[in-house]
Amino acid sequence: xxxxxxxxxxxxxxxxxxxxxxxxxxxxxxxxxxxxxxxxxxxxxxxxxxxxxxxxxxxxxxxxxxxxxxxxxxxxxxxxxxxxxxxxxxxxxxxxxxxxxxxxxxxxxxxxxxxxxxxxxxxxxxxxxxxxxxxxxxxxxxxxxxxxxxxxxxxxxxxxxxxxxxxxxxxxxxxxxxxxxxxxxxxxxxxxxxxxxxxxxxxxxxxxxxxxxxxxxxxxxxxxxxxxxxxxxxxxxxxxxxxxxxxxxxxxxxxxxxxxxxxxxxxxxxxxxxxxxxxxxxxxxxxxxx
Numbered sequence: 001x002x003x004x005x006x007x008x009x010x011x012x013x014x015x016x017x018x019x020x021x022x023x024x025x026x027x028x029x030x031x032x033x034x035x036x037x038x039x040x041x042x043x044x045x046x047x048x049x050x051x052x053x054x055x056x057x058x059x060x061x062x063x064x065x066x067x068x069x070x071x072x073x074x075x076x077x078x079x080x081x082x083x084x085x086x087x088x089x090x091x092x093x094x095x096x097x098x099x100x101x102x103x104x105x106x107x108x109x110x111x112x113x114x115x116x117x118x119x120x121x122x123x124x125x126x127x128x129x130x131x132x133x134x135x136x137x138x139x140x141x142x143x144x145x146x147x148x149x150x151x152x153x154x155x156x157x158x159x160x161x162x163x164x165x166x167x168x169x170x171x172x173x174x175x176x177x178x179x180x181x182x183x184x185x186x187x188x189x190x191x192x193x194x195x196x197x198x199x200x201x202x203x204x205x206x207x208x209x210x211x212x213x214x215x216x217x218x219x220x221x222x223x224x225x226x227x228x229x230x231x232x233x234x235x236x237x238x239x240x241x242x243x244x245x246x247x248x249x250x251x252x253x254x255x256x257x258x259x260x261x262x263x264x265x266x267x268x269x270x271x272x273x274x275x276x277x278x279x280x281x282x283x284x285x286x287x288x289x290x
Contacts, residue, residue, distance in 0.1 A: 006034070010037045019237040035059050095152030110156050130155065178212065185197055195219065203242050228257070229258075240273055256281070259283045260283075
């Protein structure tokens with residue numbers, strides 16, 4: 001091993017270490033990157049994503065004082081939706097929200113922000129209304145006598161009032177911006193060079209609206225070719241590795257485009273997109289999109 005070899009010990013949030021490691025290697029630059037992980041599950045994820053790069057880093061799993069090459073973990077199949085909650089999609093639509101199924105969960109979203117979630121409790125399938133887990137719990141305790149349809153309509157109106165261009169700063173227009181951007185593009189696919197787009201599950205399951213999670217949408221471009229657009233907003237150095245999983249899940253050998261607001265078009269993003277074996281394109285939208 002020469003001077004162009006680098007080693008990274010991924011201790012913090014190891015499943016998101018690939019982007020950080022690749023950027024560090026590009027800075028020198030290094031020809032041979034090794035990433036060490038003491039979490040077997042995270043190592044498998046990194047190895048799977050690393051294989052998509054033209055110069056894939058070697059991922060090692062730390063086992064005591066020994067190292068073992070990490071085997072790529074196959075992408076898990078999307079969990080099936082409980083059929084008993086499926087009829088609640090009509091309730092969500094009637095309340096003015098968009099039904100979205102992701103990771104086996106039926107949600108109601110308004111411009112990409114979750115306002116309701118279908119769950120099964122002791123009495124059967126029910127629709128819990130609220131923006132995020134804590135709001136749903138609070139609404140369930142405080143407004144037990146409010147009919148679900150009324151509670152949902154109120155939540156939809158509140159979110160629509162804040163999630164609009166020029167609205168004053170509010171949590172409702174700061175949460176899940178990548179899903180808001182995706183919702184805009186789904187309603188107007190031409191803004192990203194698509195003929196049609198449909199939301200598909202994020203490769204990263206996040207149960208906290210404050211954390212970034214790439215928001216993909218599948219469709220076709222203006223020439224009729226399969227297209228997968230992955231939306232993000234803000235700084236996410238692991239965006240390109242996560243987008244790799246979205247392309248694997250898509251399974252159509254799609255043209256991959258990564259969509260960000262102009263202000264988030266950082267050089268590192270294009271460097272990592274071009275470093276893939278099948279490079280991704282970066283498309284920007286004007287900063288006034290919201």
